[in-house]
Structures are given as C-alpha cells and as structure tokens.
Amino acid sequence: MRAYGRRGMLALAAGLLAGVTACTGDAPRPATTPAAAVTTTPSPAAEEPAVTPAQAAEEFTAFTLTDDSLRGSTWESTFEGRLTMASDITTGGQWQITQAAYVSTGSRPPRRQWGAPTLYVPRFPRSERAPWFSALVTRDGRQTLLTFTKSDHWRLSSAAELLPGQELPEIALDAEGYASVVAADDKSVTISPQFIGPVHASVAETGTAGVTAGLLGAGPLTTDVAEQIAASREQAKNEGFSYDSIFSADNFPVYALRTKDGGALIQYSLSRTTSTTTKTAEDDYIPVPEQARWAISAPVLRRTLKLTETHQYATAVPPLTNPSAASVIAHDGVLTRASGQ
Numbered sequence: 001m002r003a004y005g006r007r008g009m010l011a012l013a014a015g016l017l018a019g020v021t022a023c024t025g026d027a028p029r030p031a032t033t034p035a036a037a038v039t040t041t042p043s044p045a046a047e048e049p050a051v052t053p054a055q056a057a058e059e060f061t062a063f064t065l066t067d068d069s070l071r072g073s074t075w076e077s078t079f080e081g082r083l084t085m086a087s088d089i090t091t092g093g094q095w096q097i098t099q100a101a102y103v104s105t106g107s108r109p110p111r112r113q114w115g116a117p118t119l120y121v122p123r124f125p126r127s128e129r130a131p132w133f134s135a136l137v138t139r140d141g142r143q144t145l146l147t148f149t150k151s152d153h154w155r156l157s158s159a160a161e162l163l164p165g166q167e168l169p170e171i172a173l174d175a176e177g178y179a180s181v182v183a184a185d186d187k188s189v190t191i192s193p194q195f196i197g198p199v200h201a202s203v204a205e206t207g208t209a210g211v212t213a214g215l216l217g218a219g220p221l222t223t224d225v226a227e228q229i230a231a232s233r234e235q236a237k238n239e240g241f242s243y244d245s246i247f248s249a250d251n252f253p254v255y256a257l258r259t260k261d262g263g264a265l266i267q268y269s270l271s272r273t274t275s276t277t278t279k280t281a282e283d284d285y286i287p288v289p290e291q292a293r294w295a296i297s298a299p300v301l302r303r304t305l306k307l308t309e310t311h312q313y314a315t316a317v318p319p320l321t322n323p324s325a326a327s328v329i330a331h332d333g334v335l336t337r338a339s340g341q
Contacts, residue, residue, distance in 0.1 A: 047126055048126065049121075049124055051124060052121065053121050056121045057119060059154045060137075063089055070089075071112070082107045083107070086098050086102060089155055089156060090157075091156070093311075094157050094158055094159055097159075097312070097333070112140055113141065114139060118135065118136045119135050120133060120135070123174065123179070129151075130150060130151060131149070132150065134146065134147045134255065142161045143168075144159055144160065145168065147267050158255065158269065158312050160267065160312045163328070163331060166327075168329070169260070171260065179257050179258070180258040182264040186256070188320055189262075189317045189319055190215070190323050191215060191266075193256040196268050197252065197269075197270055198249055199216060200222070200247070200270060200328075201247035201270055203216045203223065203226065204247045204272075205245075207225075207227060208226075216315070216327075217326065217328070219328065222328060243274075243275070243277075245272060246272070246274075247271070247272050250271050252271075255267040263316060263317050263318045264316075265314060268312070269311065269312045271308060273306065273307070274307045275304065286304070286305045286340070288300060288301060288338075288340070292338040295335075295337065295338035296340060301340040302341065303340070303341050304341055305338075307337075308335070309334065310333060313330065314328075314331075315328045
C-alpha cells in the first residue's frame with residue numbers, strides 16, 4: 001500500500017469521505033415519459049446476453065468436475081502436468097492460491113465437497129469481452145462466494161468463505177433474474193469498486209489511525225490486522241530485527257454486484273508481503289514459521305525472511321443514501337510464496 005504515497009491516499013480518502021457526506025437526501029426520481037410520447041412501434045427481440053444462467057450452471061459444473069479430477073488421489077499426471085491443468089481453470093488471485101495448494105502438498109491438495117450453487121449472472125451484451133458471474137455455494141461445508149470470468153474460456157477467479165454470522169446481502173435482480181454490475185467508478189455507493197482494494201489495504205496497515213479509518217468496519221480482517229502488525233514490529237525491534245507488513249491491490253480484478261438496497265457487493269483480492277531482516281549479529285537467526293516450511297526447508301534463516309500471502313474478500317458496501325462503514329463479509333487467503341537467506 002505504501003506505493004500509493006501518503007499524499008495520494010489523503011486525496012483518495014478526502015474524495016471518498018466527501019462523497020459519503022455529500023448525500024443529504026433521497027435521490028431524485030427519474031423522469032417519466034409522457035403518455036402522448038409513447039409510440040406503438042414494436043421493440044426488436046432482445047439480444048441473448050453474453051452468458052445466461054443455464055450456461056453459467058454448465059460452467060460451474062464443468063469446473064467442479066475438472067477440479068475434483070485434478071485433486072483426485074488416483075490421478076497419474078506429473079506434478080508439472082497438474083499445475084499446468086490447474087492454471088487452465090483458475091486466474092487472478094485464485095491461481096496463486098491454487099498453485100500454493102498444489103506445491104505445498106506435493107501435488108495432492110485436498111478434494112472439495114460441493115453443494116448446489118445459487119447463481120448471480122449479470123446481463124452482459126454479446127460484445128462483452130470479459131463476462132463473469134458469481135455463485136454462492138456450500139464448499140466443504142462452508143458457504144463460499146465464487147466468481148468465474150471468461151477470456152478465451154471460463155476460469156475461477158475468486159473464492160471467499162462467508163465469515164461466521166454473516167449472510168450474503170440480497171442481490172438486485174431484473175424481471176428475468178439477471179443481476180446488475182456496479183461500474184468501477186460508480187459514485188452511488190460509499191466506496192467505488194475501484195477504490196475498495198486500496199482502502200482495505202490502508203485500513204489493514206494503519207487501522208483506526210489512518211486517513212481511511214471508518215470507511216471499513218473494525219474487525220479481524222481490518223483494524224485487528226493493523227494492531228497485529230504494530231505489535232509484531234515492536235517485538236521484532238526489541239529482538240534486534242526490522243519488520244514490516246504491506247498490503248497491495250496489485251492488478252487483481254474487481255467484481256461488483258448491485259444489492260437490493262442500492263449498495264454493492266464487491267469481490268477483490270489483496271497481496272500481503274511481510275519482511276523480517278536481522279539488524280544485529282549474524283547469529284540472531286530468524287525463525288521460519290511452520291506454514292512456510294513447504295517453501296523453505298531450513299528452520300531458521302541468517303539474514304532475511306519474506307512471506308507473501310494472497311487474500312480474497314467480499315465486502316458489502318452501503319449506498320450513499322444510507323452511508324455507514326462497509327462490512328467485510330467473506331474471506332479466504334493463504335501463504336503463496338516464501339523466500340529468504
């Protein structure tokens with residue numbers, strides 16, 4: 001998150017807060033068409049969307065079958081072959097998470113148990129180059145929000161498990177059951193989708209003391225993380241190390257659905273890079289955490305340790321007509337890379 005710079009973050013926060021406080025009443029009602037202006041010319045047949053609910057259901061089933069086959073214990077493909085095939089059905093942050101699942105288990109990641117999905121399919125025009133859809137499904141006994149996107153073919157891009165006590169907000173659907181997409185720069189919600197990653201990164205680093213404090217609700221994935229970073233930095237200093245942990249939105253895709261209350265359900269990813277470096281004598285070794293032993297065999301390192309995690313979230317963002325702190329309702333994340341010397 002540091003790459004944005006304090007000046008840029010101040011400007012971002014000021015713009016967001018100004019948008020929240022600018023709303024002083026209900027939005028104006030749209031103008032109606034006078035009855036005399038209505039013509040009797042029949043409208044042309046509606047064009048079929050880029051993806052229909054039936055097609056989305058087929059793609060979801062195809063993914064789960066392929067995923068199960070790759071994870072199956074009887075699969076005879078080589079390690080590299082499995083990774084190649086896994087990369088062909090995943091993208092974005094989900095590819096990094098999937099790659100770690102294969103590498104950390106010797107190409108034997110646990111198989112998944114899937115329930116029947118509830119699909120949320122936006123009505124994209126046929127010309128849309130990157131259509132996507134979401135699915136709420138029970139995965140391994142936990143409600144999980146998935147998002148699939150299409151380039152040359154469909155791939156899983158995001159997966160986040162609903163947190164305890166959280167429910168998916170009601171998604172706005174049209175008469176035919178299609179969902180609506182919230183544009184990246186949409187200003188009818190308290191945090192535009194294009195800003196959700198940087199805002200979350202800032203809150204996770206600075207907590208209640210940062211310029212974005214109050215835009216995201218406090219909790220274990222936001223302000224608590226900032227407190228943990230501050231405590232770890234102080235402990236490392238006392239033990240003769242330097243420590244820092246930085247979140248970044250990188251170039252991960254963002255997906256946003258309109259909720260029935262006028263807000264947005266936004267799905268996005270962040271990377272977290274934690275670095276520890278010795279500052280004193282070379283015999284002050286850095287311990288390697290157990291969860292990183294699949295990438296670093298040594299129990300301690302002499303000079304530096306760098307851990308990279310990939311996290312995926314779903315956050316319910318209120319409409320400007322009812323401003324309040326956005327709430328992170330779903331998450332999944334793992335260590336995806338580790339290095340040091």
